[in-house]
Amino acid sequence: MEVALFIPCYIDQFYPNVAKATLELLEKLGCKVSYPMDQTCCGQPMANSGFERDTEGTTRQFIETFKSYDFIVAPSGSCVLHIKEHQPEIDDLEPFQKEVQSKIYELSEFLTDILKVGTVKGSFPHKIGFHSSCHGQRGLRLSSSSELNEAPFSKAKDLFAGIKDLELVELSRKDECCGFGGTFAVSEEALSIQMGKDRLADHLEHNVEIICGGDTSCLMHLQGIAEKSHKPVKFMHLAEILNQAIS
Amino acid sequence: MSHPSQAANFLKDEKRAHWHDETLWFVREKRDISSKGIPEWEELRKLASGIKDHVLTKLDYYLEELEKKATENGIKVHWAQNAEEHNKIVLSILEEKKCKAIVKSKSILTEECHLNPFLEKHGVEVVDTDLGERIVQFLNQPPSHIVLPAIHLKKGDISEIFHEKLNTEKGNEDPTYLTNAARIHLRDKFMKAKVAITGVNFAIPETGEFVVCTNEGNADMGVHLADVHIACMGIEKIIPKREHLGVFLRLLARSATGQSITNYNSHFRSPAPGKEIHLILVDNGRTKQLGREKFKNSLKCIRCGACMNTCPIYRRSGGYSYGSTVPGPIGSILSPGIDVKKYSTLPFASTLCGSCSDVCPVKINIHEQLYEWRQEITKAQGWSAKGMSMKLANGIFKSPLAYKVSGKILRATLKTLPNSIIYNPLNVWGKGRTVPEVPKESFKEWYQKNRS
Numbered sequence: 130m131e132v133a134l135f136i137p138c139y140i141d142q143f144y145p146n147v148a149k150a151t152l153e154l155l156e157k158l159g160c161k162v163s164y165p166m167d168q169t170c171c172g173q174p175m176a177n178s179g180f181e182r183d184t185e186g187t188t189r190q191f192i193e194t195f196k197s198y199d200f201i202v203a204p205s206g207s208c209v210l211h212i213k214e215h216q217p218e219i220d221d222l223e224p225f226q227k228e229v230q231s232k233i234y235e236l237s238e239f240l241t242d243i244l245k246v247g248t249v250k251g252s253f254p255h256k257i258g259f260h261s262s263c264h265g266q267r268g269l270r271l272s273s274s275s276e277l278n279e280a281p282f283s284k285a286k287d288l289f290a291g292i293k294d295l296e297l298v299e300l301s302r303k304d305e306c307c308g309f310g311g312t313f314a315v316s317e318e319a320l321s322i323q324m325g326k327d328r329l330a331d332h333l334e335h336n337v338e339i340i341c342g343g344d345t346s347c348l349m350h351l352q353g354i355a356e357k358s359h360k361p362v363k364f365m366h367l368a369e370i371l372n373q374a375i376s
Numbered sequence: 377m378s379h380p381s382q383a384a385n386f387l388k389d390e391k392r393a394h395w396h397d398e399t400l401w402f403v404r405e406k407r408d409i410s411s412k413g414i415p416e417w418e419e420l421r422k423l424a425s426g427i428k429d430h431v432l433t434k435l436d437y438y439l440e441e442l443e444k445k446a447t448e449n450g451i452k453v454h455w456a457q458n459a460e461e462h463n464k465i466v467l468s469i470l471e472e473k474k475c476k477a478i479v480k481s482k483s484i485l486t487e488e489c490h491l492n493p494f495l496e497k498h499g500v501e502v503v504d505t506d507l508g509e510r511i512v513q514f515l516n517q518p519p520s521h522i523v524l525p526a527i528h529l530k531k532g533d534i535s536e537i538f539h540e541k542l543n544t545e546k547g548n549e550d551p552t553y554l555t556n557a558a559r560i561h562l563r564d565k566f567m568k569a570k571v572a573i574t575g576v577n578f579a580i581p582e583t584g585e586f587v588v589c590t591n592e593g594n595a596d597m598g599v600h601l602a603d604v605h606i607a608c609m610g611i612e613k614i615i616p617k618r619e620h621l622g623v624f625l626r627l628l629a630r631s632a633t634g635q636s637i638t639n640y641n642s643h644f645r646s647p648a649p650g651k652e653i654h655l656i657l658v659d660n661g662r663t664k665q666l667g668r669e670k671f672k673n674s675l676k677c678i679r680c681g682a683c684m685n686t687c688p689i690y691r692r693s694g695g696y697s698y699g700s701t702v703p704g705p706i707g708s709i710l711s712p713g714i715d716v717k718k719y720s721t722l723p724f725a726s727t728l729c730g731s732c733s734d735v736c737p738v739k740i741n742i743h744e745q746l747y748e749w750r751q752e753i754t755k756a757q758g759w760s761a762k763g764m765s766m767k768l769a770n771g772i773f774k775s776p777l778a779y780k781v782s783g784k785i786l787r788a789t790l791k792t793l794p795n796s797i798i799y800n801p802l803n804v805w806g807k808g809r810t811v812p813e814v815p816k817e818s819f820k821e822w823y824q825k826n827r828s
Contacts, residue, residue, distance in 0.1 A: 179754035186774030267730035310727025353809025
């Protein structure tokens with residue numbers, strides 16, 4: 130299966146290992162992966178700050194870069210949700226834009242729904258806390274939402290289920306926001322930090338070694354707080370754990 | 377005052393903020409248990425949402441029907457275009473009855489209209505009879521939550537207030553003791569009031585009746601003892617038929633407190649012999665909101681407060697941080713419609729986590745409307761430094777080369793800057809967080825070297 134990799138800007142600049150893990154993982158699972166060199170950013174930081182109308186150029190660039198691929202996969206629920214729901218409409222690219230929006234997938238979603246891998250086989254002897262990022266969870270419905278009366282499910286947890294010795298803890302508050310929220314992290318700094326501290330405490334009370342998630346932005350925020358207070362916990366993206374477990 | 381500074385103030389007392397968060401989370405958990413106890417929960421939400429959508433498309437028709445049927449039942453119906461008109465109507469009824477002291481059960485609409493200060497200015501004593509609301513009234517505060525008005529106060533605080541106002545024993549924090557003191561105090565007020573004011577939870581054009589839901593029975597006590605009942609409602613409170621209560625009452629109680637049913641759901645259809653019922657229908661910006669395509673369905677709200685209890689921001693910043701009559705997520709999409717400038721920070725007091733939309737019993741897409749209000753607010757604000765930086769960012773992201781160069785500069789700068797500059801007070805990110813370690817190359821650079 131041929132796949133184009135979309136690596137969000139902050140992952141490209143600050144977390145290249147997450148991008149490499151995503152690339153390697155997809156290849157191990159039999160995909161032919163290309164990384165279009167002209168990609169930049171999805172436009173989310175501007176749009177969530179109230180400037181969706183100013184992301185036309187960014188959006189145009191995104192559509193032009195990815196329009197010729199069958200599948201687009203990104204290791205970020207948040208950016209994928211933005212492309213699906215909050216890109217401004219570009220009239221002269223309309224059919225392409227609709228296509229791009231329908232063929233872009235978050236990584237765990239792609240593995241589960243398109244590649245249909247079921248679970249990943251491998252070993253990863255660690256105790257893990259999984260942070261469900263809100264945009265992936267309630268936006269893309271990658272896992273059940275604790276507010277809804279629905280059967281519990283989680284695409285990430287299904288992928289982990291076949292990995293030997295991986296212990297996934299059950300958190301007290303299953304899906305509370307970590308407080309990152311893009312520019313919220315800066316504009317509502319006090320709240321953002323308090324939310325992050327509380328989220329972190331839930332994981333630490335359950336003695337996790339590694340906090341894992343599908344969105345590096347949430348992890349970056351939580352890691353920043355953990356490091357500032359010298360908390361002994363590691364952070365890994367879902368792609369890194371799956372890629373490491375498989376080999 | 378902006379939300380961020382109010383929130384920061386609230387969080388200064390970390391222990392108390394933590395207690396506030398836990399208290400409201402407890403209510404959210406009760407709501408979860410109760411909503412998951414009925415298999416048809418999601419079906420009920422869908423029905424409620426559909427009924428309210430329908431009402432909003434025919435609101436004019438239903439309001440006139442309500443007026444017709446209610447009038448036939450002997451209710452006197454009044455129309456108020458805004459808060460001022462509403463308050464004047466109430467005052468004129470009181471003057472006609474020569475009434476100088478009234479009791480009022482919880483009505484967020486009268487808070488919205490600032491009825492209490494208005495009546496007090498005209499020499500009328502207003503006593504809120506909902507226990508929580510009486511407590512905040514003693515402090516001259518508005519409710520901090522629409523269902524749990526004094527949720528920001530602890531037992532100890534209430535003990536102190538009651539000691540001062542009701543002469544209870546100093547230091548006695550026993551809830552039963554304190555509640556009983558309030559009961560005795562309120563009984564006296566109930567007995568003396570000739571006019572009682574209530575809000576309205578649901579108004580039914582089919583029958584011309586309205587329904588008031590309380591847990592304390594205070595609305596009923598007030599109304600039955602008084603000669604005149606004034607009920608104040610926002611024009612969106614309509615449900616077409618009485619049978620629709622079977623949907624809404626089940627959703628309301630479970631969403632608000634986790635109860636399967638509110639203790640008192642009282643139907644008012646016609647006045648008892650010799651008594652009067654007045655129903656005031658208030659617009660106060662609602663038709664304007666109805667005209668805003670993206671925001672009109674905020675009028676579906678049944679004021680259950682579930683979005684406040686679930687909101688990670690509200691729980692950690694308290695109701696007063698919003699500075700609006702209705703706080704929390706729903707308040708943040710209603711208030712900018714009233715005054716876009718005054719409430720400009722509210723739609724940004726969210727991470728857009730979406731919990732509010734999933735918890736909402738009438739399926740209002742609250743977090744999507746928060747996003748949409750952000751777009752409107754930045755437009756209304758005109759030029760800003762933030763706006764300029766966003767335009768600049770778009771300039772970078774639309775060009776692969778500009779992106780590559782600026783990324784390189786950013787990483788190089790972060791790598792060479794000493795910690796004293798990175799963790800400078802001006803760098804808000806760095807106040808409570810470390811910045812990510814800077815890699816020697818971006819993924820793009822690595823890919824170019826190794827894969828292409």
